[in-house]
Amino acid sequence: MTAAIDIHHIEKSFGRVRALDGLDLQVETGSVHGFLGPNSAGKSTTIRILLGLLRADAGRARMLGGDPWADAVPLHRRLAYVPGDVELWPSLTGGEAIDLFARLRGGTDPVRRDELCQRFDLDPSRKGRTYSKGNRQKVALIAALASDVELLLLDEPTAGLDPLMEAVFQECIREAKDAGRTVLLSSHILAQVEVLADQISIIRQGRIVETGSLADLRHLTRTSVDAITDRPVDALAGLPGVHGLRSEDGHVRFEVDGDHLAAVVRHLGDLDVQGLTVRPPTLEQLLLRHYGNQLAHNGAAEVA
Amino acid sequence: MTAATVSRPVHVGVSGGSVSTGTGTLLRFMLRRDRIRFPAWTLGLTLLMTYFATALDTLVQSPEDLEGLTAFSGSPAGALFGGPGFGFDDLTLERFLAGQYGLYVAIGAGLMGLLTVVRHTRTEERSGRAELIRANVVGRHAQLTAALTLTAAMAILVALLIGATLTGRGFDAAGSMLFGASVGAVALAFAGIAAVTVQMSEYPRAASGMAGAALGAAFVLRGLGDMATVQGSGPSWLSWLSPIGWSQQTAAYVHNRWWPLAISLTFAAATATTAYVLSARRDFGAGLVPSRPGSPRAATWLAGPFALAFRLHRASLIGWSAALLVAGLAYGSFTQPLLDGFENAPEDLLAVMGGSEDLLDGYLGMMGLTMALAVGVYVVLAVQTLRAEETEGRTEPVLATSVSRTVWLGSHVAVAALGVPWLLLVGGLGVGLGASVSTGEAGLIGDVLLGHVAHTPAVWLILAATAFLYAAVPRLLPAIWVVVGYGLIAGYFAPILDIPAAALRLSPFEHVGDYPLEDISGVAVVMLTLLVGVLLQAAVIVFRRRDLGTGT
CATH class of the missing domain: 3.30.70 (Alpha-Beta Plaits)
Incomplete structure (x- = not known):
C-alpha cells in the first residue's frame, strides 16, 4: 500500500529556534494516523509544511504522490484542513464560511453539509465574530468533513469541543475511514487518538521518537x-x-x-x-516515558 | 467552626461597594498604560500650536503681510477652513493664530478626547480584558468614570499648557488662557460623545467611527455657519450647533468671552450622563444595537477567491465612496466663493494654486491631486487588511484549499486596483457637480472627471509598491506612508519649499499632470502602468517564495 504522506528527515528553523529536527513520518493510505505530542513539539509546523504554507529547510516530503510546496494547488483539491485555532471573517456568517471553503476547494455536497450542521448542532446564520472558539471549530470541521477528499489534515480539531461533540467527531472520523479516506489527526488529547488511530507517531522537539500501532508501542513499554x-x-x-x-x-x-x-x-x-x-499501558504512560519529567512539569495539565 | 473563619470580615448582600468602586485603581492603571500616549497627545497639541505660532512669526514680517493674509482669511473660503474671523478687521498675530489655526488644534483635541475614551472602554470590553477587570471588586461604572476622568485630566493639561505657552510668547494672558480652555473644551465635548457611542456598538471601530463622524459634522456645521457670518447673510446660527463652534465663539484675543464654554461643559456633562444611563441598560459586552443573524448560506456569487476578496473589501469601498462623494461635493461647491476670495490674495498664495490666470483650473487640478492622495491612503489601508488576514490566521485555511498564493494575492490587489478608478470617479463626480453648480458652468464636470481619473496609474503605483512590500517584508509595510506623505508635500508645497524638479519626480503623483491646469502626459500614464505591472509581478514572485505568517 502506498503512503499518503511520506516525510523524510525534514528540518525547519524559525530564526534560531529549531522547530523540526530531522522529522520522518509515514502515513498509510486509508488509515487514521495519530500525531501525538505536547505543545510546540512541531505538530503544526509539520502540517503547515504539508500544506505548502511553510517551506522546509531540508529533507523531502511527498503527499498524495505530489510535492507539497510545488504542487500545492492540485494537492489541495484532494485534501481538507482544520487548523487548531480557527479564525473566521467577522462579517461573514458561519454558513457562508462553510459554503465558501467548500467552493474554494472545488466541490460541495449541500445535503451532507446540512446534515453535519445538525449533527454538530451549529447555527450557521450567526456572524463569525459572535461564535465561541468551539463553534468556530465546528465551522471548520463541517467544511472539511462535508467535502469529498482523499486526505483530512486535522490539527487538534476538537480542542474547543464539549464531550458530546467530541463523540460526534469520533463518529465522523470513523465514517471517513470507512469511506477510504486518510486522516492525519494531531492531538495532545490522548484518549481521542487511542480510540481513533490505527497508527501513532509521537513527536518530541521536532523529531518522531516513536511510531507504530498502539499494539506495537505497548510492546515497547x-x-x-x-x-x-x-x-x-x-x-x-x-x-x-x-x-x-x-x-x-x-x-x-x-x-x-x-x-x-x-x-x-x-x-x-x-x-x-x-x-x-x-x-x-495507557498513552499517558507512553508519553511519560518519552517526556519524563519535562512532561510532568510543563505538560501535565494538557495531558490531563 | 474554627477561629479563623469567625474572624474573617463578613460581607452581607450588596453592602460595601458602589457602582464606582475601584475607579481610583483603574485610573492609575490607565495612566500607567498611557504613559506614552498621555504626554504624546498633550505635548503634541501644544507643540502644534507653538509650530503654528513660530511659522506665522517668520511668515509675517510687516503689517502689509498681515493685511495680505486678511484677504484670504476674511473670505468665505477662509471662514470655512478657519473660523468666523473675530477681529480680523483689526488683525493682530494672535487673533489670526486663534481665528485661523485654532480650529485645527481644536480638531486634534476632539480626536484626543474621543480616541482616549474609546480606547479605555469599548476596546477593553471587546478584547475581553474588561471582563477580567469587572470580575474583581470593581463597580459597574468604574471603567467609564476612570476613562472620563483621564480624558478630563488630559483636556485640562492641554488647556493649561497651550495657555501658558501662548502667554509665554508675549500674547495677552487672558486671551491665551481662554484660547487654551476653548481647545480643552472640545476634548471634553467629544469625550462625552464617545462615551455615548461606545454604548451603542459592540465594536470599538464603529464607536470611534460614529464619534469621528460627529467631529466631521461639527466641522462642517460651524464651517457653513461661519461662512454665513462672513458673508453677512445666511444661517450663521449653524455655528452654534457645533461643539467646535462654541469654542470658536469665545473670540479669544477679541471679545474674550468665557460663557460659550459653559455650553460645552453642559454638553459634556449631559452626554456623559446619557452614557451612564445607557450603559446601565445594556449587558456587558453588548451594544444597544444587537447583531442580527445573517444568511445561513453563501450567496451563489460568493464562490471564488475574487468574490471573497470583493466581499471583504466591500464595506470599506462603500464607506470610502460615500466619504469621497460628500467631500468632493463640499470642496467643489466652494469653487466660486474661493475664486471671489482669491481676487485680492497675495501672489505667493496664488502660486500654490497655479497663478491668478488659471485659478479655476488650478483649484480643480488641485482637487484631483487631493482625491488621488486620499485614494492612495485607501489602497495602503486595503493592503494592510491583507496583512491582518494573514497574521490573524484567516489566510491559512483559504490557501489550504485549491486557491494558489498568486490567485489569493492577485484577487485582493485586483479588487483594490479596480477600486482606484472607481473612487476617483466618485470623488471627481462630487467635485465636478459641486463646481458646476457653484460656478454655473456645466461643462466643468467632464474636465474634472478626466482630471481625477487620470491619476489612476499614479495611485496604482502606490498600490503595487505596497503590495510588493507586503509580499516581501510585511513588517515594513508602514514604510509606504513615507511615499504617500512625500506625494502630499511635493504636490502642495513644491512652489513654497523650492523643491528641485528632479526630487519632485520621485513622487508618483507628479508625472501624469494635474488636469485641467496641466495636460495629461500619455507617456507618463504608459510608463507608470508598465512599472505597476513589473512591481506586481515581482510581488507575486516573492510572495510565492516566503513562509506564510502563522499568526499564532
Missing part, C-alpha cells in the same frame, strides 16, 4: 501486573524485565517490560495465583 498469590514471590524480582516489585500479605504489584511479559506470566502460573489483573 511496561505492563502493570497486580496479583494475589499464596506462595512467596521473591523469585520474581530476579527475573529480567521486572521493575518496582512491591509485595504485601501475598498481594504483589510490579511492572514488566513488554518483551518479557510472556516469561513472567509463565512464572506466575507456578506461584498459585489466586487473582490477577494485567493492565496495558
Whole structure:
C-alpha cells in the first residue's frame, strides 16, 4: 500500500529556534494516523509544511504522490484542513464560511453539509465574530468533513469541543475511514487518538521518537501486573524485565517490560495465583516515558 | 467552626461597594498604560500650536503681510477652513493664530478626547480584558468614570499648557488662557460623545467611527455657519450647533468671552450622563444595537477567491465612496466663493494654486491631486487588511484549499486596483457637480472627471509598491506612508519649499499632470502602468517564495 504522506528527515528553523529536527513520518493510505505530542513539539509546523504554507529547510516530503510546496494547488483539491485555532471573517456568517471553503476547494455536497450542521448542532446564520472558539471549530470541521477528499489534515480539531461533540467527531472520523479516506489527526488529547488511530507517531522537539500501532508501542513499554498469590514471590524480582516489585500479605504489584511479559506470566502460573489483573499501558504512560519529567512539569495539565 | 473563619470580615448582600468602586485603581492603571500616549497627545497639541505660532512669526514680517493674509482669511473660503474671523478687521498675530489655526488644534483635541475614551472602554470590553477587570471588586461604572476622568485630566493639561505657552510668547494672558480652555473644551465635548457611542456598538471601530463622524459634522456645521457670518447673510446660527463652534465663539484675543464654554461643559456633562444611563441598560459586552443573524448560506456569487476578496473589501469601498462623494461635493461647491476670495490674495498664495490666470483650473487640478492622495491612503489601508488576514490566521485555511498564493494575492490587489478608478470617479463626480453648480458652468464636470481619473496609474503605483512590500517584508509595510506623505508635500508645497524638479519626480503623483491646469502626459500614464505591472509581478514572485505568517 502506498503512503499518503511520506516525510523524510525534514528540518525547519524559525530564526534560531529549531522547530523540526530531522522529522520522518509515514502515513498509510486509508488509515487514521495519530500525531501525538505536547505543545510546540512541531505538530503544526509539520502540517503547515504539508500544506505548502511553510517551506522546509531540508529533507523531502511527498503527499498524495505530489510535492507539497510545488504542487500545492492540485494537492489541495484532494485534501481538507482544520487548523487548531480557527479564525473566521467577522462579517461573514458561519454558513457562508462553510459554503465558501467548500467552493474554494472545488466541490460541495449541500445535503451532507446540512446534515453535519445538525449533527454538530451549529447555527450557521450567526456572524463569525459572535461564535465561541468551539463553534468556530465546528465551522471548520463541517467544511472539511462535508467535502469529498482523499486526505483530512486535522490539527487538534476538537480542542474547543464539549464531550458530546467530541463523540460526534469520533463518529465522523470513523465514517471517513470507512469511506477510504486518510486522516492525519494531531492531538495532545490522548484518549481521542487511542480510540481513533490505527497508527501513532509521537513527536518530541521536532523529531518522531516513536511510531507504530498502539499494539506495537505497548510492546515497547511496561505492563502493570497486580496479583494475589499464596506462595512467596521473591523469585520474581530476579527475573529480567521486572521493575518496582512491591509485595504485601501475598498481594504483589510490579511492572514488566513488554518483551518479557510472556516469561513472567509463565512464572506466575507456578506461584498459585489466586487473582490477577494485567493492565496495558495507557498513552499517558507512553508519553511519560518519552517526556519524563519535562512532561510532568510543563505538560501535565494538557495531558490531563 | 474554627477561629479563623469567625474572624474573617463578613460581607452581607450588596453592602460595601458602589457602582464606582475601584475607579481610583483603574485610573492609575490607565495612566500607567498611557504613559506614552498621555504626554504624546498633550505635548503634541501644544507643540502644534507653538509650530503654528513660530511659522506665522517668520511668515509675517510687516503689517502689509498681515493685511495680505486678511484677504484670504476674511473670505468665505477662509471662514470655512478657519473660523468666523473675530477681529480680523483689526488683525493682530494672535487673533489670526486663534481665528485661523485654532480650529485645527481644536480638531486634534476632539480626536484626543474621543480616541482616549474609546480606547479605555469599548476596546477593553471587546478584547475581553474588561471582563477580567469587572470580575474583581470593581463597580459597574468604574471603567467609564476612570476613562472620563483621564480624558478630563488630559483636556485640562492641554488647556493649561497651550495657555501658558501662548502667554509665554508675549500674547495677552487672558486671551491665551481662554484660547487654551476653548481647545480643552472640545476634548471634553467629544469625550462625552464617545462615551455615548461606545454604548451603542459592540465594536470599538464603529464607536470611534460614529464619534469621528460627529467631529466631521461639527466641522462642517460651524464651517457653513461661519461662512454665513462672513458673508453677512445666511444661517450663521449653524455655528452654534457645533461643539467646535462654541469654542470658536469665545473670540479669544477679541471679545474674550468665557460663557460659550459653559455650553460645552453642559454638553459634556449631559452626554456623559446619557452614557451612564445607557450603559446601565445594556449587558456587558453588548451594544444597544444587537447583531442580527445573517444568511445561513453563501450567496451563489460568493464562490471564488475574487468574490471573497470583493466581499471583504466591500464595506470599506462603500464607506470610502460615500466619504469621497460628500467631500468632493463640499470642496467643489466652494469653487466660486474661493475664486471671489482669491481676487485680492497675495501672489505667493496664488502660486500654490497655479497663478491668478488659471485659478479655476488650478483649484480643480488641485482637487484631483487631493482625491488621488486620499485614494492612495485607501489602497495602503486595503493592503494592510491583507496583512491582518494573514497574521490573524484567516489566510491559512483559504490557501489550504485549491486557491494558489498568486490567485489569493492577485484577487485582493485586483479588487483594490479596480477600486482606484472607481473612487476617483466618485470623488471627481462630487467635485465636478459641486463646481458646476457653484460656478454655473456645466461643462466643468467632464474636465474634472478626466482630471481625477487620470491619476489612476499614479495611485496604482502606490498600490503595487505596497503590495510588493507586503509580499516581501510585511513588517515594513508602514514604510509606504513615507511615499504617500512625500506625494502630499511635493504636490502642495513644491512652489513654497523650492523643491528641485528632479526630487519632485520621485513622487508618483507628479508625472501624469494635474488636469485641467496641466495636460495629461500619455507617456507618463504608459510608463507608470508598465512599472505597476513589473512591481506586481515581482510581488507575486516573492510572495510565492516566503513562509506564510502563522499568526499564532
